[in-house]
Amino acid sequence: MPRKEIDLPYRVDHLSILDEEGKLDSSIEPLIPDEVLLKIHRTMILARRFDERMLILQRQGRIGTFAPIKGQEAQIGAAAVLEPDDWLVPSFREMPAELWRGKKMESILLLYGGYNEGGYVPEAVNNLPVAIPVGSQTLHAAGLAYAIKYRKQRQIAMTFFGDGATSEGDFHEAMNFSAVFQVPVVFVIQNNHWAISVPRSRQTHSKTLAQKALAYDMPGLQVDGNDVLAVYAGAKEAAERARAGGGPSLIECVTYRMSMHTTADDPKKYRTEEEVEAWIKRDPITRFQKYLTAKGLLTDDTIAAVDAEVQSEIKAAEERWAQQVEKALDPLDMFAHAFAEMPPHLLAQKEELRQELAGRKKAE
Amino acid sequence: MPRKEIDLPYRVDHLSILDEEGKLDSSIEPLIPDEVLLKIHRTMILARRFDERMLILQRQGRIGTFAPIKGQEAQIGAAAVLEPDDWLVPSFREMPAELWRGKKMESILLLYGGYNEGGYVPEAVNNLPVAIPVGSQTLHAAGLAYAIKYRKQRQIAMTFFGDGATSEGDFHEAMNFSAVFQVPVVFVIQNNHWAISVPRSRQTHSKTLAQKALAYDMPGLQVDGNDVLAVYAGAKEAAERARAGGGPSLIECVTYRMSMHTTADDPKKYRTEEEVEAWIKRDPITRFQKYLTAKGLLTDDTIAAVDAEVQSEIKAAEERWAQQVEKALDPLDMFAHAFAEMPPHLLAQKEELRQELAGRKKAE
Amino acid sequence: MAKMTMVQALNLALHQEMEKDDRVIVLGEDVGLDGGVFRVTDGLIHKFGAERVIDTPLAESGIAGFSIGMALYGLRPVCEMQFSGFDYFAMHQMESHAARLRWRSQGRFSVPMVLRAPCGGGVRALEHHSESREAYWAHTPGLKMVIPSSPRNARSLLISAIRDPDPVVFYEPKAVYRAFREEVPEDEETLPIGTSQIVREGKDITLISYGATLHPTIEAASELKEKHGIEAEVIDLLTISPLDDELFTASARKTGRVVVVHEAPRSFGPGAEVVARLVEKAFLYLEAPIRRVTGFDIVIPLFQREQEYLPGVYRIVQAVRETLNF
Amino acid sequence: MAKMTMVQALNLALHQEMEKDDRVIVLGEDVGLDGGVFRVTDGLIHKFGAERVIDTPLAESGIAGFSIGMALYGLRPVCEMQFSGFDYFAMHQMESHAARLRWRSQGRFSVPMVLRAPCGGGVRALEHHSESREAYWAHTPGLKMVIPSSPRNARSLLISAIRDPDPVVFYEPKAVYRAFREEVPEDEETLPIGTSQIVREGKDITLISYGATLHPTIEAASELKEKHGIEAEVIDLLTISPLDDELFTASARKTGRVVVVHEAPRSFGPGAEVVARLVEKAFLYLEAPIRRVTGFDIVIPLFQREQEYLPGVYRIVQAVRETLNF
Numbered sequence A, B: 001m002p003r004k005e006i007d008l009p010y011r012v013d014h015l016s017i018l019d020e021e022g023k024l025d026s027s028i029e030p031l032i033p034d035e036v037l038l039k040i041h042r043t044m045i046l047a048r049r050f051d052e053r054m055l056i057l058q059r060q061g062r063i064g065t066f067a068p069i070k071g072q073e074a075q076i077g078a079a080a081v082l083e084p085d086d087w088l089v090p091s092f093r094e095m096p097a098e099l100w101r102g103k104k105m106e107s108i109l110l111l112y113g114g115y116n117e118g119g120y121v122p123e124a125v126n127n128l129p130v131a132i133p134v135g136s137q138t139l140h141a142a143g144l145a146y147a148i149k150y151r152k153q154r155q156i157a158m159t160f161f162g163d164g165a166t167s168e169g170d171f172h173e174a175m176n177f178s179a180v181f182q183v184p185v186v187f188v189i190q191n192n193h194w195a196i197s198v199p200r201s202r203q204t205h206s207k208t209l210a211q212k213a214l215a216y217d218m219p220g221l222q223v224d225g226n227d228v229l230a231v232y233a234g235a236k237e238a239a240e241r242a243r244a245g246g247g248p249s250l251i252e253c254v255t256y257r258m259s260m261h262t263t264a265d266d267p268k269k270y271r272t273e274e275e276v277e278a279w280i281k282r283d284p285i286t287r288f289q290k291y292l293t294a295k296g297l298l299t300d301d302t303i304a305a306v307d308a309e310v311q312s313e314i315k316a317a318e319e320r321w322a323q324q325v326e327k328a329l330d331p332l333d334m335f336a337h338a339f340a341e342m343p344p345h346l347l348a349q350k351e352e353l354r355q356e357l358a359g360r361k362k363a364e
Numbered sequence C, D: 001m002a003k004m005t006m007v008q009a010l011n012l013a014l015h016q017e018m019e020k021d022d023r024v025i026v027l028g029e030d031v032g033l034d035g036g037v038f039r040v041t042d043g044l045i046h047k048f049g050a051e052r053v054i055d056t057p058l059a060e061s062g063i064a065g066f067s068i069g070m071a072l073y074g075l076r077p078v079c080e081m082q083f084s085g086f087d088y089f090a091m092h093q094m095e096s097h098a099a100r101l102r103w104r105s106q107g108r109f110s111v112p113m114v115l116r117a118p119c120g121g122g123v124r125a126l127e128h129h130s131e132s133r134e135a136y137w138a139h140t141p142g143l144k145m146v147i148p149s150s151p152r153n154a155r156s157l158l159i160s161a162i163r164d165p166d167p168v169v170f171y172e173p174k175a176v177y178r179a180f181r182e183e184v185p186e187d188e189e190t191l192p193i194g195t196s197q198i199v200r201e202g203k204d205i206t207l208i209s210y211g212a213t214l215h216p217t218i219e220a221a222s223e224l225k226e227k228h229g230i231e232a233e234v235i236d237l238l239t240i241s242p243l244d245d246e247l248f249t250a251s252a253r254k255t256g257r258v259v260v261v262h263e264a265p266r267s268f269g270p271g272a273e274v275v276a277r278l279v280e281k282a283f284l285y286l287e288a289p290i291r292r293v294t295g296f297d298i299v300i301p302l303f304q305r306e307q308e309y310l311p312g313v314y315r316i317v318q319a320v321r322e323t324l325n326f
């Protein structure tokens, strides 16, 4: 009895299914219907192309600062295990997952183009808006999951956040609440190796982020985050456990931010080209395409066709965006949605602004 | 490679040296000089008696709310590994450790008696004042330890906090910062099984609190917190590691809050008498006395003598307290120590109060 | 009708709202078996079970963020911060999410939560247990900030806060919790958030206060009448934000003289906003400077001296007389 | 003397203080190799090493609490919150410890730290990157709150803040960071915290502002003079708390009319305190209501509309003319 090791209920595994060369470990290949595989592929391409397009728009000054997602498209594997009425609780780098979940590109452009209206979430979609304060949204996922459990629904909540976010107290509190109340939530870390200029190794001293689950007796799994099959399989396992009443899980997706932190950032200040190049070899799209090609689901031609299609989708979205911007011209709308009902002082302030704008117009 | 367990650098042990009956595992008995053993014993008795006395004073209305420490006196084992110039960073239930570190009883009475002056910390003592916001002080210990490392000193910082405190984001951030910067700090959890009315089992889902160290690749150890030898041994190991540049450690002391949370609390609302009684059998003082008696260091007579001595020490402290209260009569002192130099608006407000007090006196 | 303390009245409000609406969930530290450290949630767990009356882990940001998640799902969480002196731990969740999610989602989501916290001094408590920082919340766009002053209005306002479609920070003055009893009708009663009340009519001067300091303010008004023949009108703000400036402006236009009373620190405190509104809306009617009778701009002292810190009858009476003699 | 932007001037202050005093430590998110997202800490890590220029984990309460620990040991940490919109995460550490430890320990300990944060709108940023919540800090006993308006005073005030024996919250208006250059003497220069300045003399009206909105205020003063022959005196507060009410009171006594300008939301904002002080100290001299030209009481809109939210020259000129026509 004097000094003895304590048995802990969990160990931490690493999961990889499709390696960098696109080689498959078929013994653990998840069973995904062909049309879903193709839809995942298509959304990954869409996300990649839309990201590239946003970068151009940003450089042209047509939208403001945003956080590119290049390299992190395999996150769609996690979103793909969600049912339509499940809840997605993203940070600011989940554009791929959001597209999978039906977010409109024009609304993303509206948001990063600087219009409040871009935050609108359609009634049918259970996605929370982008959350910028790092780590803070994880608690909302925990609370949503509690409400789901309270209402005895089959839904789950899935929240995404970065390696940096694991340092925030809110992440700790969200993990702890979720484990204590055994609620149906899946925590998905996008470990893209950097929090702006701070490398994963300086963010925390632990060997993995997945092992942080041990602090809460929660299952934790590390997956190759550029392997969409591994991401899918890990998320599926966690989602099924959650739906079956087995409580929360943590998944660390080891991936890489191939681009800058945001368009305001210059990664050359803090990381080497070699590192980036090494990761480009591990591109999630390339290896998934190899897999799908080997499976006979894609050819070079159909890949090119997908590319062309998403490009025209993006173009169409830009047109809808332009129309929405036209409609969004009234600055007085800044007062909208402050409260369900506007209190007198805001009515008065809105009137002040109306008069000011009218006066300025006249003065011109 | 596909799915494989990740090797983690640490395991979590439980350490117990002196069991409930006072039976010793002599293979791991720490080497503590007799006079230190006796001083630890004496301070445990002093803490127990002073706590009892404070409860009486509180019930008499002579002091206000405070948090009794009964049952947690073995924490002195941890404080006993500190050098005089090390830093003690307590919560509000470390009166025993504070007495060990030279805190004056009269100053404790002054504090809980409602005088700001009770917060004074003598120049020679590196104890931070009581910290009430749960968990928040752990970050101060981490920062102190960083400063120690920066100044290349041999000191360490030791911070105490409860089981409930491990739920706060600040605990997580303090653990993470400490591990990242590998600073000389020892985190000591007083797991007294309750955070007011919330039992340890509902505070967090993990089997132990010690395992939370795994989230940071930090050594974590659980010790029998009513076994002052185990507490000492665990803390010694951690302190030596810290001093040798080995970074932070976490120690979970499994103990019990035998009394109420604070004097404003009624534990009967949420816990059973049986539970309390079971823990009274594990009293840290009883078993330590058995050990010291078996060692030939104490007899029933010398135990009684210690008791009488501490009682008269307490009485003397109360007299000094009364004198200090006499001196502390000026309410204008509430403005003292707001800033190094009092800004004009505070000078003016102090003058307002002076005039008010003078006016009220005249009006009487 | 029964005579109740504020604690009992708040407890009644929670009982009735939970009974009526299964979206209402109570959560916080020790709100379950313990019934809250002040017993405001007493008995709820026995009636509604541990699923709806949740003892949470010890983490304020967690409690607030978890509540936000529940509210987004359509529940109506009423969370308790054990003392208002610990709600800064939850500030970022409230400022950055509770207050913004309706706006951020452009109306799709809302956060109908209540954050309750005992506030203020006067109960001989430890450090951090006597603070008044309502100005933080009042200054935060997207939040409402309510502080009742009596059992009856506490009950009515808490019901309104629970039913409010937007987040409400609800401070409960500890000094009033058990200070007196008041008739509280059994039948449900609400009070509109954003509306203040005249609690005593007068023509010579307007006294504006809320929460615990309303009571010395009323006492001061009595003393002013009895000893000096001064008729003070007393206004209870009840809601700090959105601030009802109509009523006190009208009163100030009538009396021409105003004293604002609160225990929060003076500088950048709630009283400053009252003064600013009066200057904006009743400038020509003001016959004397508006005095702020408040806590000082220091940490509220430990309990032996807190009565000297807190605005009391003497301080209010003096300020009124000086204002009238101006 | 070199012409510098505010970013360069702040960087100079840090370089010089770190060189002079090895107690000065810089820490925060991305303050090392990246030099801070606005480059205020650029180059420091190369000169002073990673031990003194610390890239911390991503945790604001951690950064503040860690700094408090260092300060207790006698160091002089200068920590950066990446944006002021994230400093609420650190609010409890600042309110409950930084602001109180001198008092709590009755003078034994002190917390000579600086908490720097870029504040305010006008740089077309994302949500949470344009806030002005200086009133939270200004209302907190035990803290000082400083907001410079130009490269030169930013440099002098930052040096004073670092040397200050007590905690200083130091907000840096992003809109000014690179807006213009100013001569900044190479030799060390300090400005006393708690002191405001007249930046333009005038006799007709007093305009009080600080930080970014000082500049449209000055522009408005020029326009008022040129177009309307109105001579406005402009005061730059520089320190929000402790508020220097002597200078603006004297000015108000002279002009009789005052407009306060800031971009923080109006209600319970800094302007209210200025009004309250003027009412207390210059009542008889006021010839018109004091107008507050401020941000509105809503979340600052995303960038397409932020210029309509922020107080600009037009809004200030209108308010001045209305005040003069009162």
Ligand SMILES: Cc1ncc(C[n+]2csc(CCOP(=O)(O)OP(=O)(O)O)c2C)c(N)n1
Residues within 6 Å of the ligand: A093, A132, A133, A134, A135, A161, A162, A163, A164, A165, A166, A190, A192, A194, A195, A196, A257, A261, D029, D058, D060, D082, D083, D086, D089
């Ligand atoms: C609470 C908070 N602090 C600071 C920031 C500024 N910031 C934005 S993103 C970021 C790094 C985030 O890193 P990580 O969590 O790894 O996500 P990633 O950006 O890599 O996707 C920082 C510091 C913020 N948005 N929120």
Ligand SMILES: Cc1ncc(C[n+]2csc(CCOP(=O)(O)OP(=O)(O)O)c2C)c(N)n1
Residues within 6 Å of the ligand: B093, B132, B133, B134, B135, B161, B162, B163, B164, B165, B166, B190, B192, B194, B195, B196, B257, B261, C029, C058, C060, C082, C083, C086, C089
């Ligand atoms: C941040 C914060 N939240 C709430 C409280 C109120 N409170 C005081 S002690 C306590 C329980 C603490 O439990 P634990 O950490 O286990 O320490 P113990 O009291 O058992 O020594 C609570 C909730 C507080 N002091 N600080």
Ligand SMILES: [Mg+2]
Residues within 6 Å of the ligand: A162, A163, A164, A190, A191, A192, A193, A194, A195, A196
């Ligand atoms: Mg990252």
Ligand SMILES: [Mg+2]
Residues within 6 Å of the ligand: B162, B163, B164, B190, B191, B192, B193, B194, B195, B196
């Ligand atoms: Mg405990």
